[in-house]
Amino acid sequence: MPGLSAEKCVPRGGPSGGDGGRGGHVYIESTLRHNTLIQFRYDRIFKAQRGRHGEGSNRHGKDGEDLVIQVPVGTLVYDDETYELIHDFILPDERVLVCHGGRGGRGNAHFATSVNRAPRHFEYGFPGEQLNLKLELKLLADVGLIGFPNVGKSTLISRISSARPKIGDYPFTTLQPNLGVVELENYRSFVVADIPGLIQGAHLGHGLGTQFLRHIERTKVLLHLIDLSETHGRDPVEDFETVNAELKEFNPLILSKPTLILGSKIDAMDNQGKLQKLRKFSQDKGLIFHPISSVTGLGIQELKHKIAGMLAVDVVPVESQNK
Numbered sequence: 001m002p003g004l005s006a007e008k009c010v011p012r013g014g015p016s017g018g019d020g021g022r023g024g025h026v027y028i029e030s031t032l033r034h035n036t037l038i039q040f041r042y043d044r045i046f047k048a049q050r051g052r053h054g055e056g057s058n059r060h061g062k063d064g065e066d067l068v069i070q071v072p073v074g075t076l077v078y079d080d081e082t083y084e085l086i087h088d089f090i091l092p093d094e095r096v097l098v099c100h101g102g103r104g105g106r107g108n109a110h111f112a113t114s115v116n117r118a119p120r121h122f123e124y125g126f127p128g129e130q131l132n133l134k135l136e137l138k139l140l141a142d143v144g145l146i147g148f149p150n151v152g153k154s155t156l157i158s159r160i161s162s163a164r165p166k167i168g169d170y171p172f173t174t175l176q177p178n179l180g181v182v183e184l185e186n187y188r189s190f191v192v193a194d195i196p197g198l199i200q201g202a203h204l205g206h207g208l209g210t211q212f213l214r215h216i217e218r219t220k221v222l223l224h225l226i227d228l229s230e231t232h233g234r235d236p237v238e239d240f241e242t243v244n245a246e247l248k249e250f251n252p253l254i255l256s257k258p259t260l261i262l263g264s265k266i267d268a269m270d271n272q273g274k275l276q277k278l279r280k281f282s283q284d285k286g287l288i289f290h291p292i293s294s295v296t297g298l299g300i301q302e303l304k305h306k307i308a309g310m311l312a313v314d315v316v317p318v319e320s321q322n323k
């Protein structure tokens with residue numbers, strides 16, 4: 001025992017009880033490696049390591065190891081009791097301390113006085129913080145795709161980006177949001193979010209409901225796809241109004257975002273009637289109308305540039321920043 005020989009020279013052999021170690025802290029960190037909060041469906045309780053006991057010869061107990069919980073970029077962390085926002089993880093690799101580990105107790109060495117040189121007194125360690133958190137993910141995309149199910153949203157994102165979502169000729173093939181990065185010339189790019197389609201009554205829970213709309217709450221531009229093909233008997237203007245009514249129920253501010261109306265599947269139109277009706281309607285509303293076919297590629301290149309132009313409005317020119 002290394003301490004023993006030293007204590008021979010210390011009156012009454014002490015006191016030399018070291019302090020306990022601190023419990024580990026709990027951090028939350030944002031990462032680009034995850035896209036969903038799915039892991040938290042299974043793992044719900046997270047604990048950092050406890051601190052180790054102090055030891056003789058004034059040896060300080062080891063601090064517990066910190067715990068780092070990773071969440072996708074775009075996650076908002078709330079205190080579940082007070083609903084207070086603790087942090088909004090906008091950037092990758094942000095790290096926030098959410099619970100401090102408890103301080104270790106002081107060993108008997110601390111309690112020695114001139115009258116009591118060999119105290120038996122020591123202090124217990126303190127419990128660490130505990131917190132119930134609520135995590136909410138709102139994806140951070142520049143552009144959001146909206147529209148009825150089956151209008152070609154997932155096909156469009158797979159055409160303009162490297163995202164490969166499931167595509168099918170039936171409603172609700174897309175069950176979770178997909179993100180795609182659209183590359184432009186000169187290393188410019190933007191991110192598009194594809195979410196499940198909306199139907200009438202979505203705000204009442206019909207279809208997949210409006211739960212996914214939170215993912216487009218933070219986008220800068222919306223692409224509203226309207227199917228102009230003959231594969232269904234719906235009216236293009238009614239489709240637009242129906243989807244907008246659902247958006248409004250969810251959050252009316254979404255309607256104030258710059259929106260492009262996309263007439264989709266124009267390769268599968270029998271006549272120009274639907275297209276002309278939608279074009280006229282868009283003009284009357286002062287909205288930009290753009291026809292596309294994700295199958296033939298018609299209008300796709302122009303679409304990318306139109307979106308880039310709409311996003312660039314935010315960019316402050318370099319010269320004016322120095323004034």
Ligand SMILES: Nc1nc2c(ncn2[C@@H]2O[C@H](COP(=O)(O)OP(=O)(O)O)[C@@H](O)[C@H]2O)c(=O)[nH]1
Pocket residue numbers: 148149150151152153154155156166167168169170171172173174197229264265266267268292293294295296
């Ligand atoms: N003819 C034609 N069919 C398309 C086009 N875009 C999508 N589709 C078809 O429409 C169906 C629904 O497409 P999908 O992208 O899954 O629609 P979403 O539900 O809006 O994501 C699929 O069978 C696609 O192949 C298009 O531009 N032209």
Ligand SMILES: [Mg+2]
Pocket residue numbers: 150153154155166167173174195196197
């Ligand atoms: Mg889809």
